[in-house]
Amino acid sequence: MSGELILVVEDEPRIAELLERGLHSVGYRSERAASGSRALELWRAARPALILLDLNIPTPDGLEVLRTVRRESDTPVIILSARAEEIDRLLGLELGADDYVLKPFSPREVLLRVRTVLRRAQASGPRQRPQVQVGELRIDLEAFEASCGGETLPLTRVHLELLSRLASRPGRAFSRAELLDNLGDGTLHERTVDTHIRNLRARLGNCGAQLETVRGVGYRLNAAQLSVPDEDS
Incomplete structure (x- = not known):
């Protein structure tokens, strides 16, 4: 049981609940946000170990949330999106996303990505504070x-x-x-x-x-x- 906090940013309640159940089943804690503004508020207050970020969220959208997070920190971010176009995939990764999972996805796949990204972040050690x-x-x-x-x-x-x-x-x-x-x-x-x-x-x-x-x-x-x-x- 790791107990690490994961911020789930997803405006579809069914998907958010599915993700949180999967995270809780292996010992992660979670916070949930259904909008970009709430996501940034929770991120700054709780400083989660990782963010699961849907691109298609309101005010502001996921890419803008990613831009803001990357301006201020190196918090690992995994993008979750139904946008399969290559430009979205490239844009997300170029802005600093650590991984990109397309919808529909299986909770097992997401959990595997979470473990992998967190392990990679821990192995590289903390970066110098900007x-x-x-x-x-x-x-x-x-x-x-x-x-x-x-x-x-x-x-x-x-x-x-x-x-x-x-x-x-x-x-x-x-x-x-x-x-x-x-x-x-x-x-x-x-x-x-x-x-x-x-x-x-x-x-x-x-x-x-x-x-x-x-x-x-x-x-x-x-x-x-x-x-x-x-x-x-």
Whole structure:
């Protein structure tokens, strides 16, 4: 009995229940999400050992969930999908999925894939936590937190989403549309990003100057003082 936690992201209750019964039968624990937003919420709160991810889920879809997970961590992901087209298979794997199982599938096959992927992840050992440091501003993309001068900053989810996106490519200018897309809410207006950035700068205090406005484009994280944090720090 491993007791490892598996996040099942599937909006069809019958399939989700089948997967969870199979997982429980061999000792895994599970959490279930029927939407992309709930999946990301549970993933950040519970930090599961692996994610079983259906592509065809609502708000946002599975590929966007995978993009977000890969920006912030190396949590193993197995895609479950009825999309048999080669482009979907390639896209999922290129975005960082560890495996891809087509529906319909047998629970035994999924359990075998889960064991294989977890064993491979454990054998390779933990990767260095992805961190970015610019001057006194430090962003931990896996822990989903930021600090300035060694003090943890009280940032909201939206602030951390924006900061993580900018920190993924220091020095690169991101348009408002790109940053808005990262928030996963199609109801917001691009100018909303300006308000969020303004509030984020205020919360960053002295480190707020590292967020630069690129006229006619959007925003970027200043790379002039970019450094790589020590592995043990």
